[in-house]
Amino acid sequence: MKMPVPAAPEIKIGAAQRQRCYPAKEKDMVKIDLPPSPLPNWKEAMLQKMAEVLDKYRSVRLFLDICVKCGACADKCQFFLGTADPKNMPVARADLLRKVYKRYFTVGGKVWGRANEAEELTPDVVQEWYTYFYQCSECRRCAVYCPYGIDTAEITMAAREIMAAAGLATKYVTEVVAKVYDAGNNLGIWPAAWKDNCAFLEEDLKDTEGLDIKFPVDAVGAEVLLLPPSADNFVNTDTMIGYAKMFHAAGISWTTSTYCNEGGNFGLFLNYANLKKVNNRILEAARQLRVKKIYWGE
């Protein structure tokens, strides 16, 4: 069956401007090496980070430069289709960053100013960034339709990296990343609880189906390290039981790790350093457990 394509809505200016994420909490920000609260010299910090990002990512500089504003991406973003807010069109979302880029990093923007869409980095602009760059799920659908492959996820990631450097981030994302460094997964299931849940599932399987199947945890020397979504150990337990049955039937020795029992990486929604730090937990767990393969459950 072919799904009907939703028609582009008529634009409603400002329709989603009040849909903002809760700001990050100090206790989480210190755990993820970010300023605990927005910096007093936020403007310098953001512009400095922006210069760094432009020099580190060809994608960001190129995508800001070559967009022709054809509007092919406009009606492809689910956030625009859902809210009808024009700033949720990928091209307009990138414009939020582009206008500041033009003002501080291009000759045309410095000379022609507002006529060339260049704009100062003011508190209002930062507020817009915080609102609309957190209304992008980095799904990259726009990149598929753009004739030059302009990937708004790269722009969104750059803007979030710049905001994070000045101490601006959302509660949801920072909380989850901080939990990974404390408990090993996004939900904050502590190692003892993880082991207990696995033991419970073993018992449960024995009682209900009479099957004697193990749920190994931290088994050094197993062949496979399984990375389930941590919710599989907690709410979607049928999936967890499914993994165990599958490994049992295939005769593969496997294990989960209390150090890293999550495949999802919320660092992607924050900045490069945390993206890497969360990902490194997978490698570290695999190294310490001396497994041969890593299976992604999610």
Next chain:
Amino acid sequence: MGTKLLFVILPYSSVAIFVLGVVYRFWRWAKSPVPMRIVATPAPQTRRGVAWRMIGDVLWFPSLFKADKFLWAGTFSFHLLLWLVILRHLRFFLYPVPGWVQEIQTLGLYAGYLIPVPLALLLARRLVIDRVLYISILGDYLALIMLLALTVSGVLLQVFFRTYLVDVKAFFLSLVHFQPLVPDFPWLFTLHFLLVMALLIYFPWSKLMHSGGLFLSPTRNQRANFAQRFVNPWDFPVAYNSQNLFPPEKYAAAIFGSREGEKE
């Protein structure tokens, strides 16, 4: 003196600005590294595949075709007609005129008559569709209006205000051979000529650089060779701070009951 400025100094300097500007833009983009593999899938796995994909992107804009049929029709016909018109103009710069340039003269002529049509449609689209109107800025209109003026003046030169082409050819050949003549052209030809020079000067600093940028776009020019390691040139080590309750050392201690796991 004014004519010399217009027909000798201006063309040489605009071509120089165009070439140096384009080189500068490429250099600036190439200077920033590509830290990650961000290819837009489904993507080819080999370099040859990437080359074919890129040729496809340049020739018929498949992504745009998926996105918006009307926009695709407008831009595709505009770019195709533009190429034909540019190739037709080669007869002014080459002596003797190669056979294939002679072959496409008629095709190029009709392309020239038609080219204002897609440009007008693209301009109308900017004004009519609310979301496209919202994102359009001065530069978008400027590029379209310059091209419209350029092409309309070209059509008028062909149909109503015909210029003596032998003079035109002698003038361009003199420029090509660096022995510039200072001619005396009618006003419409001068306008047509000035618009081309303006476009050459404007090109490297504007969105018109999309034509070159495409080749460096990481989502289009990378391979989907996910099995090979991709090294980030500016990668840096990450460390755990004292606030993190579960650093790697603690895991080693937990599974080995001692700190021996760390040594490996």
